[in-house]
Amino acid sequence: MGRLTKQQDAYGQAMWDYLHHGRGFEIVERDDGLATVASGPAFYFRSYTAWAKMERQAIRLARGRVLDVGCGAGRVCRHLQDKGLDAMGIDVSPLAIKVCKQRGLKKTRVMSITQVSRRLGVFDTIVMYGNNFGLMGGFKRARWLLRRLRAMTGPDARIIAESNDPYPRPGRPGLKCHLAYHKLNRGRDRMGGQLRIRIRYMTYATPWFDYLLVSQDEMGQIVAGTGWQIARFFDSKGSGYIAVLEKEQP
């Protein structure tokens, strides 16, 4: 998904309205007809103290020059900037970036993850919070992007990425509609949790895009052979988790 037009900038508009008028929501539509309400703008504006415990723990591993991919309203960048780190936020939403600037972020770009390159400089940390490992899109694209991120980061670089295991936890049945979707996906050669979704807010709607949810095992398979390795996981009480990737040493 490239830079969004005004009409496509659904979640940017929701954030804008939330910041300026105290309202806003985020509807997620999946290509099997599922429609849900996401945690929405309130989530994107959460201050550090309201973050999930694993997010507060893992962000301590950020250091040096940091790139926040899919920075939304800038909650992570702002925290890092306040800590004195050199943080840059990118997002495909022009309004999200405008919101970030209004909230005092110094370094921002309207830019897709597929557009990042060494032209932005060399980074020590890549952050993908709020399930933004999802922006990896799919198995092949994720591996391509991981190699690309490898080329624009220093030797001791880290990727701190949040995802959500889409499969039922042991002893839990899982929702039928999700199980059916995983099956549908496998039938069309996609990963089970490779969601095809769009975001809607009022009359705004993003284009359809792929958003990838993976189990920890699947993340391991994606990472293998890309020059990265999983250094550790931070778990939550639910299905969300954070992975810390570091470069494989030759």
Add this chain to the structure above:
Amino acid sequence: MGRLTKQQDAYGQAMWDYLHHGRGFEIVERDDGLATVASGPAFYFRSYTAWAKMERQAIRLARGRVLDVGCGAGRVCRHLQDKGLDAMGIDVSPLAIKVCKQRGLKKTRVMSITQVSRRLGVFDTIVMYGNNFGLMGGFKRARWLLRRLRAMTGPDARIIAESNDPYPRPGRPGLKCHLAYHKLNRGRDRMGGQLRIRIRYMTYATPWFDYLLVSQDEMGQIVAGTGWQIARFFDSKGSGYIAVLEKEQP
């Protein structure tokens, strides 16, 4: 809209999940592409003390045999039943009616407003709360339904109906997307606030149906010559209001 199939019973399913699992939401999609989140199941389960003031005031006018059209989770019927009135709730959602029964409602039917007739008996009060004047659908249909309701009610009968003025209040600009929709509607010979919508929840979606929001003036035009007259309005601080209709005496 007639009786809903399982796959179409989006708001019934949301209420069911809310009652049994504590979750549920209601997405409203309009035929111009607008998508919003409605107040949803939590609203349908509100106890009397949490109702809007105008709702608490106007319900005191209910008497005798009462028909609650679009009864949802049965909040109004339950209140009336507890007060000792003879209240019957109808809804096109089989799951809504199942929820009503589980909550102890004695008289319920899975039935559309267009299916009501004297076969249900003669009523003294018709209640259409939670914007359910909207179920009147459109100008002509509303007038046809009002005549029909006239034939199945006693001489001193009342209709207590809630609506929402869709037009900007004096001195307020109104949202562009709504103003454009009113214009679109007038261009296709519909009332400005004659919404074409469907309700979505997870993979459930109702068929598209007309839901009518009117100003108090417009309601007066609809009612004129149907044998009913507007006896009074209960206003709120917002755009919502309740109209009490009584039979014109010859």
